[in-house]
Amino acid sequence: MQFDTSKTAAYEQLYNGFHWNVPEKYNFGFDVVDKWAADRTKLALLSLSEDGEQAEYMSFFELSRLSDRFANVLVDLGLKKGDRVLIILHSIPQWYVAMIAMFKLGVVPMPGTVLLTAKDISYRVNRAEAVMVITDLDHVARVDEVARECPTLKHKMVVDGKTPGWYAYDAQMAAAKAKLERGVLGEVVTADPLMLYFTSGTTGQPKMVRHSHAYPMGHEVTARYAQSLQPTDLHWTVSETGWAKAAWGKLFGQMIVGAAIVQRKSLGRFNPENTLRALERYGVTTFCAPPTVYRMLIQQDLKAYDFTLRHCMSAGEPMNPEVIKAWREGTGLDIYDFYGQTETVCILSNYPFMPLKYGSVGKPTPGHDVRVVDENGVELAPGDEGHIAMYLGDQRPPGLMMEYWLDDDAMAGSFKGDYYYTGDRAYRDEEGYFWFVGRGDDIIKSSGYRVGPFEVESALQEHPAVAECAVVGAPDPEGVRGMVIKAFVVLVKGYEASEALTKEIQDYVKNTTAPYKYPRLIEYREELPKTISGKILRRELRKQ
Known part of the structure; x- marks a missing residue:
């Protein structure tokens, strides 16, 4: 990829010049x-019915x-x-x-x-x-x-x-x-x-x-930089109110910036057609959704809608490059992935003013010193996989949690020396972009190799038959390799499970990524188990 040095310089200037004032x-x-209420006409909320046909405006x-x-x-x-x-x-x-x-x-x-x-x-x-x-x-x-x-x-x-x-x-x-x-x-x-x-x-x-x-102040960074919000925006983050993503995308940063927030009462299963109609009808300008939602949206005829969208984002789980490509083909817009946790605000992000690398979660957000380190807090060289950790030696960012309340063991496991360990693993490339590998307990060790599920899932997702997938380690049926890579696959409508399709998908992954990373076992499912926040429950799949 050819890098626009002016854009890279803009990021460095922003990042290096940022300081917290708490x-x-x-x-x-x-x-x-x-403060915003002083303007009695400024829109705060646009609340939609489940089908998106009724709207309630609140200043x-x-x-x-x-x-x-x-x-x-x-x-x-x-x-x-x-x-x-x-x-x-x-x-x-x-x-x-x-x-x-x-x-x-x-x-x-x-x-x-x-x-x-x-x-x-x-x-x-x-x-x-x-x-x-x-x-x-x-x-x-x-x-x-x-x-x-x-x-x-x-x-x-x-x-x-x-x-x-x-x-x-x-x-x-x-x-x-x-x-x-x-x-x-x-x-x-x-x-x-x-x-x-x-x-x-x-x-x-x-x-x-x-x-x-102080936590809302941290989300000003989420809104201004990761979400690129302005006071004139109408922003929609697909999130239920019980998830921390609601704080990320439909409360703190958006109101600090002055952007209006879309929310929809959703009682049943997610309806992609209703969502696309609402995006068009109400003139939503910025949109954020988890990868699961985008996977459903790209199954629709995106070109049939006249959107006013200018910026699209995703968070919650890593975004597969194939989904971004399909969304761009249908809307003309990229999806900018960003990263954080319930414990933090957005600490890694792609930005519209910076070259985009499909599959990367981007670079640290202003005010957050994020590094890839080993168990002892030693920063690793580009290309080496390690822990995603935030350095706290200079100033504790306001968006980082106060604590795991009443849980000394969890605190000791996450705060070590001058670092907060996220529990996730990644590597950093030569240009400083972070590449998510997986949760520490999701890493698969097979035949002497360490394999992160995300890379295999991204390769699987590129196959036209795969609507959704999850990869875990499973005992080798032959008893030779200890653990092997197993994929749970939800098929696109119109495809049927067969030995021939399994072989085709396996060969595709072999040719797309390193041969040792292909799934030796594939099990087809109608749906995948997920947490209440929509993340795939790989531990449940490992048990099964």
Whole structure:
């Protein structure tokens, strides 16, 4: 690839000239939402129905007033600064009202996916000693099923109706004062806890990730640079409210920049046609979705739509180059992959002002010193695979979590010396681009080779018969190699599993990547197991 040196220089100038400025006192609700509310006409939210046919518009001014009122509801109920509240809501305006109200007070929300079971709810409430649950009628029975085993749970509120034993959102809002006094529950400072996220649990019980009030500042980098947002943008990140990606793509950075946010209430399976129609109908300008969504979208006739999109992104899992090529053929736009975790903001990204390498997760974002290191924190040479780690010796970035709350073992495993270890592996090329290899526990060791699943999956994804795939290590049936590479494949509609197709796919991978990386075993599936955040559960496939 020929590099545009002017673009490379622009990145170096931006990265080297960036410095964090974290004040002692910062409150996202007052210092961002209320600031934009001074312009009573500025759009904050565009909330869509599931089919995308109905739309509700909400300005920053309305959001500011409603969040003040709901904050007074919580004060009247007796909540205190630092209290934890589990919030389980679909993508509806009340989620924003409640979240921003809690930020203003210093009450700590714990966003949960709408897929949480009664057992999941019990675990989260008890683990964090939460005092309140805010949810909808769909989840009332799940909460009531376990409420008696949650001794700290004092308050239950339903936002979309009435039910015995629960506070009704509408009635409480009608009775509350409209004006909120800043600091009514005590002064909130930047170092105070802002929110708790539970990790998706790909490797065991979810851990509690605690972020401070500085966390939104870190997402300004996500929005301005990785997402390239401007105040005139209408941005849509496909994400449910319980995932950390909601904080990444439909809350903090977007509102800091002043971009309007699209959200859609989604109750069933993802509908690619409805999504494409909504992108066209409402004039969405920037779009972010996980690879799973893009794989479904490229199965449609993309050229049949008249989009106003200018920038497209992906995060959550590595983006296969073949998907990017198909999207570009249909829309004329590339997909810019970026990387981070529930524990961080965006720390690696591709940028529209920098040459794009398909398959790479790009370079460090401003304010983040990301390196590839070994177990002892020694930085590795270009091309050598190691741990993705963030150097903290100069200044701790505001977007990095405060801690794994109440989990000393997890803290010791992630914070070593001057580094935060992400648990993911990658290598860096000569131009400084990072290439994701996989989770540390996903690496396959076969016949003396170390193989990352992503490279094999990318090769598989290029075959026209493969709609989706996942690669894991499996015991060698012949008992010779110890472990072999096994692929689980979901076929494109119109293809049928056969020995001939298996041989064809295996030969294709042999010719696309190193011969030792081809899957000796292929199993065809209707669908792949995923976490509640849409990531493929390779540990489940390994068990099977």
